Amino acid sequence: MVRPQPHTSVVDWDEVDPARLFESIRARGPAADAERTVWAFEQMLQNARIDDELLRHLLVAAASLIAYHEGSTPRHVLEQVFRRAVADDEWRERYAPLLA
Numbered sequence: 001m002v003r004p005q006p007h008t009s010v011v012d013w014d015e016v017d018p019a020r021l022f023e024s025i026r027a028r029g030p031a032a033d034a035e036r037t038v039w040a041f042e043q044m045l046q047n048a049r050i051d052d053e054l055l056r057h058l059l060v061a062a063a064s065l066i067a068y069h070e071g072s073t074p075r076h077v078l079e080q081v082f083r084r085a086v087a088d089d090e091w092r093e094r095y096a097p098l099l100a
Contacts, residue, residue: 013048021098 018041025041026034047054063074063081070077086095 011048011052013045013052016045016099018042018045018099021095024095024098 021041022038025037028034044055044058047058060074063077066077067074085091
């Protein structure tokens, strides 16, 4: 698999094996939440395999639907997600390698 460079997308999604990432998600528990997260990753990976350009569109659509549901805005939704996201170094060192 070719590693993506910043601001480029050269990933062969058919070769991505998320099994180790899924194990890590399940280990963090709780079980019901972990299974929802694994399911969401499976759906996104399936869409990426169709056309990885869909990922950004799906992100926008999800943020918009959540905003509508919560009576807020897509920007607010994304800011809340950003605040809860793992730090860049943790992502690079701990989670991104699990997709390789």
